Amino acid sequence: MGRIIRGCTGAVLGLALITVGVTGCGPDRNDAVGPDVPRGQAPPGGTAVNGIEREWTVLADLDHVRAGPVRFTFKNSGTLTHEMLVVRTNLPLGRLAVDPETRKFDEESDEWEVVGEISEYEVGKTGDITLDLESGNYQLVCNIPGHYASGMAFAFRVD
Numbered sequence: 001m002g003r004i005i006r007g008c009t010g011a012v013l014g015l016a017l018i019t020v021g022v023t024g025c026g027p028d029r030n031d032a033v034g035p036d037v038p039r040g041q042a043p044p045g046g047t048a049v050n051g052i053e054r055e056w057t058v059l060a061d062l063d064h065v066r067a068g069p070v071r072f073t074f075k076n077s078g079t080l081t082h083e084m085l086v087v088r089t090n091l092p093l094g095r096l097a098v099d100p101e102t103r104k105f106d107e108e109s110d111e112w113e114v115v116g117e118i119s120e121y122e123v124g125k126t127g128d129i130t131l132d133l134e135s136g137n138y139q140l141v142c143n144i145p146g147h148y149a150s151g152m153a154f155a156f157r158v159d
Contacts, residue, residue: 040073054078056150064157103145
């Protein structure tokens with residue numbers, strides 16, 4: 001009987017160590033975007049959202065925040081110039097109407113509102129912008145010709 005108890009104790013201890021090893025280093029915000037993500041500082045009373053853009057994706061470490069000041073810090077990890085616009089809209093992700101001639105969506109449309117942007121930035125560069133966001137649905141997008149239509153959009157919610 002002593003061997004059975006010792007064997008069970010060893011098995012339980014081993015399982016506990018495996019559990020701690022697996023859960024002890026849980027995912028952090030950078031896991032969503034990888035090691036290339038910049039580390040912007042939150043504004044006073046606000047939130048920092050860090051991300052990367054590359055062909056043909058926009059990735060951020062958070063997909064929702066509380067209303068108030070939000071600092072977006074994004075790095076261009078691609079091979080082309082990008083920009084990052086914060087667009088308030090209730091349209092589904094990727095559904096802003098793109099003009100076939102310009103291959104961009106109209107930034108002055110009445111159907112959505114561009115509330116701010118990190119202007120075009122070159123490969124390897126980082127840009128940031130701080131915005132005071134109201135509750136609602138947003139998209140973080142690149143509107144360089146052809147980029148949004150190629151999938152450069154990220155759904156974002158402010159509560």
